[in-house]
Amino acid sequence: MLNSSLYIEKHPLKAEDIQFRKIYLSALASFIQKYEGAFLPEHQALFDLYQKEFIGSNISLNIKQSDIALVLTYRRKRFMFISSDYYFFFDCFFILALGDKQKGKRVLLLLKKNVNFLHYLNAKALYKKLYDSSSYQLKKVSNELVYSWRQNTLFKEDLYYTIGVVANISSGKSTLINALIGKYIEKSQQMACTAKIHAIYNKPFEDGYITKSDGFLKLGINKEELLVDNPHNVDNKIEVYTYFHLFRQRKIVLVDTPGINSSLHKEHEILTKSFVESEEYDKILYVCNICALGTIEEQKYLQYIQRTVKNEQVIFVLNKLDDCNEEEDSISDSINNLRKELKIYGFKNPVVYPVSASVAYLSKKSMFNIELTTNESKKLATYESFFNGPYYDLSQYYNFPEKEEVRQSLISKFKGKEKYVDLFCHSGFPYFEFLI
Numbered sequence: 114m115l116n117s118s119l120y121i122e123k124h125p126l127k128a129e130d131i132q133f134r135k136i137y138l139s140a141l142a143s144f145i146q147k148y149e150g151a152f153l154p155e156h157q158a159l160f161d162l163y164q165k166e167f168i169g170s171n172i173s174l175n176i177k178q179s180d181i182a183l184v185l186t187y188r189r190k191r192f193m194f195i196s197s198d199y200y201f202f203f204d205c206f207f208i209l210a211l212g213d214k215q216k217g218k219r220v221l222l223l224l225k226k227n228v229n230f231l232h233y234l235n236a237k238a239l240y241k242k243l244y245d246s247s248s249y250q251l252k253k254v255s256n257e258l259v260y261s262w263r264q265n266t267l268f269k270e271d272l273y274y275t276i277g278v279v280a281n282i283s284s285g286k287s288t289l290i291n292a293l294i295g296k297y298i299e300k301s302q303q304m305a306c307t308a309k310i311h312a313i314y315n316k317p318f319e320d321g322y323i324t325k326s327d328g329f330l331k332l333g334i335n336k337e338e339l340l341v342d343n344p345h346n347v348d349n350k351i352e353v354y355t356y357f358h359l360f361r362q363r364k365i366v367l368v369d370t371p372g373i374n375s376s377l378h379k380e381h382e383i384l385t386k387s388f389v390e391s392e393e394y395d396k397i398l399y400v401c402n403i404c405a406l407g408t409i410e411e412q413k414y415l416q417y418i419q420r421t422v423k424n425e426q427v428i429f430v431l432n433k434l435d436d437c438n439e440e441e442d443s444i445s446d447s448i449n450n451l452r453k454e455l456k457i458y459g460f461k462n463p464v465v466y467p468v469s470a471s472v473a474y475l476s477k478k479s480m481f482n483i484e485l486t487t488n489e490s491k492k493l494a495t496y497e498s499f500f501n502g503p504y505y506d507l508s509q510y511y512n513f514p515e516k517e518e519v520r521q522s523l524i525s526k527f528k529g530k531e532k533y534v535d536l537f538c539h540s541g542f543p544y545f546e547f548l549i
């Protein structure tokens with residue numbers, strides 16, 4: 114449920130008056146209680162969001178069992194020819210039994226006990242449509258809702274692929290994660306060290322909602338709730354669920370870890386090492402900061418990774434290449450030197466991807482029309498002034514056969530945003546995202 118994309122924006126209840134919305138939510142709550150005995154935390158969180166979106170959080174709801182019958186017979190205002198029972202049944206299946214036919218059957222049986230026979234037949238037709246993919250046309254349920262069901266259930270079938278992101282302090286782990294997602298999810302700033310393990314899960318499609326589990330579970334959190342960790346949560350892990358822009362070849366969890374620096378925050382080092390040693394990941398992305406290559410801290414961490422993680426599970430990212438200067442630095446030398454150094458530490462055939470996470474993050478957000486802060490806009494304008502030159506074209510370091518096709522497909526997808534697409538391609542990200 115937490116990683117499902119919701120369909121609230123398309124929900125037919127949006128077209129109803131407040132009186133009917135209250136009856137509908139009361140009926141839904143009543144049915145969930147009947148099914149589960151009491152609300153499970155994830156149902157409670159979803160219901161809280163429904164309440165906020167449909168009637169407002171400050172209105173108290175009087176839950177009455179009799180409202181189930183009322184909802185089913187209510188003639189909808191805008192679509193007089195459609196009865197509301199299908200949507201009610203759809204919500205029941207979605208909330209209690211998404212993609213789980215056994216549970217769906219139990220929901221159907223409980224509906225049978227609680228609604229009259231004609232309504233039950235409608236519930237059964239919907240059950241067949243959802244769980245048996247019957248091609249039978251249910252005119253009364255919008256295709257959009259059925260489509261969202263299908264996308265969610267397909268997504269559920271895959272296993273999550275876990276990518277842990279590790280590095281010394283301030284190497285750009287959080288910025289890199291934000292760039293992969295295309296949103297500001299992880300706090301990223303000088304000295305604001307990530308203090309817990311943050312696991313960010315993707316969802317099948319954008320529904321506009323972010324879920325957070327941090328000692329509390331909340332669907333549809335706001336920016337402040339996202340960026341401030343709950344001080345009362347004794348657990349070391351925080352989970353976030355959101356849709357990732359562009360980076361979605363598979364079902365992914367990105368794990369942001371606290372940056373290591375031996376003279377600062379010993380507890381952060383212990384936490385990160387416990388994650389690395391847990392082996393609960395498929396890949397480890399080690400982020401090297403171009404400005405900190407060769408430091409003692411970097412050497413120590415790399416040697417630790419070499420001893421602890423299987424060679425084929427480690428990918429190296431050389432970040433902050435926008436900080437290079439054409440007159441003084443050779444990017445290809447930096448990449449080659451890093452490879453040589455990694456080999457000296459014992460990594461066999463190390464894979465190094467050169468990127469600018471910062472350019473990728475800002476250009477991707479602009480491609481998706483996501484508003485930038487004043488500082489972000491200034492930074493992006495600076496990147497536009499120099500990063501489009503050939504020296505900064507990081508795509509040249511990727512051995513990727515269809516580079517031009519990838520660029521062309523982005524250009525045709527993001528019409529009018531060509532300059533951001535070019536920055537994004539120069540940042541190395543379209544190829545990096547594909548290759549990890």
Ligand SMILES: Nc1nc2c(ncn2[C@@H]2O[C@H](COP(=O)(O)OP(=O)(O)OP(=O)(O)O)[C@@H](O)[C@H]2O)c(=O)[nH]1
Binds near residue numbers: 282287289
């Ligand atoms: N120029 C440049 N700066 C970057 C880039 N990526 C990150 N930064 C900056 O580096 C600083 C640290 O970035 P973060 O993403 O917070 O780094 P982090 O590794 O998550 O840091 P900790 O969690 O504190 O260890 C911030 O000021 C970022 O804006 C990049 O590609 N280029």
Ligand SMILES: [Mg+2]
Binds near residue numbers: 287288301305369
């Ligand atoms: Mg961080």
